[in-house]
Amino acid sequence: MLSALFGCSQQGPDASSTAAAPSGADPGAAKAAAVTAAAAAHPAPAFAETAPGIAIDAVPGMTLHRDFTRSYLAMDRWAVFAPPDLPGTPLAALVLDGSNEVTSAELRVGRSDDPAAIAACLTPSAEATRPTRSVDIDGVAFTHFSASDAAMSHYVSVDSYRAVQHGRCYAIDLVVAGTQPDVYDPPRSPPFSNDDAKQKLSASLNAVHWVD
Template identity: 35%
Template sequence: MKTIALLITGLTLLSGCDRGETPAPAPTGAPETSMAAPPAPAPSATPEPATRDWRSEDGTIALTYPSALAPSASTSTSGPFPATYFTPEGWRAMSDAAPVGPGEGLVRFSEDTRIAGSVPRVATEILQIGRSDDADVIADCLTRGLEGGNGSKQPDRTIGGVRFTVYRNGDAGMSHQLSSTDLRAVHKGRCIAIDRLSSSVPAVADGDARPDRTSAEVEKDFDAVLASLTFE
């Protein structure tokens, strides 16, 4: 009987094993994830130079100007400068209504600006350089066109090793105002004219004008141009 009981017990245990749950398979590790290569960095833009160089076609006059400025397109080739409200078309400014005389406009920088004050104004600031080798022009280069009704002689100024006669002039009318500093020199048989003009109107007279720069900022740029000038 004991043998039969043991046999029954063994069969019961084997039966229990058959009914047991199938063991879970061993983990095979975390699923693999694809690692895409990072995108290549975009090429960095070439920084704009702080200054640029300009030289006359014959190489006798050269200057450096801040990149914030740009020579007027109309002066890409030598020719007359466009007229302003108070000054005629030509290669130099004239404050006494005298004829401009033959000559060539070399380079002009022109910037629209704003002027703060009790009556805000918008202005066109101009720096231009011209020259002439005409004998009649050279004869009175240091006075012609400079002695306007409001003109005043200023101390001479040396630029690029050349001594310039300096006059300051101004005019006003129909809400327009002009102030100018006009420099003249005779150098190696040529009359050289440098004119610094500021022509302005009240801001309310030009409601669409929204200049980004102030006249003081542009004045610093023009001073840098004059300081860089060289003459051969």
């Protein structure tokens, strides 16, 4: 996704390679310098697995966390509603700024290398409330479904995306969760509406890409 800009002059495409260089200059050193310049021009992702794997760019208005511990109903499993006996690894979460115990919103990315998880990767959870459909995320087809749950004044609403890539099951969950405001005395105002949170989470999918 990231493309390097090596300059803004109007020279032809071979200008940088044909420019005068000291006799005996090391081509390897020149290439290393170009790579360094590209890295400086384009910040590293907020999170990235060792290649091959998944990465997440920074998103304004969202903060990166390395745990999934903010929701009572969504638990801290690698994928929302994943069975407790299905192992996996929570990788990273982009949490919408302002999230609190009344309403929180986050994009979660998890992964499982377990054969059973890979085999069942594209199967919607029992909590799914809408039919599945295919969604492209950076060139990879993900199975998308929606799910929700509620209990003891708590609620969670999830848009889930699942794909098998690089021989692993990847789970991306857009989670809006919280507590009904009227259980507080006095009632508390949520930091943002659920609709606004869902729109921002959906837009943040553009931050997900692959490291090959």
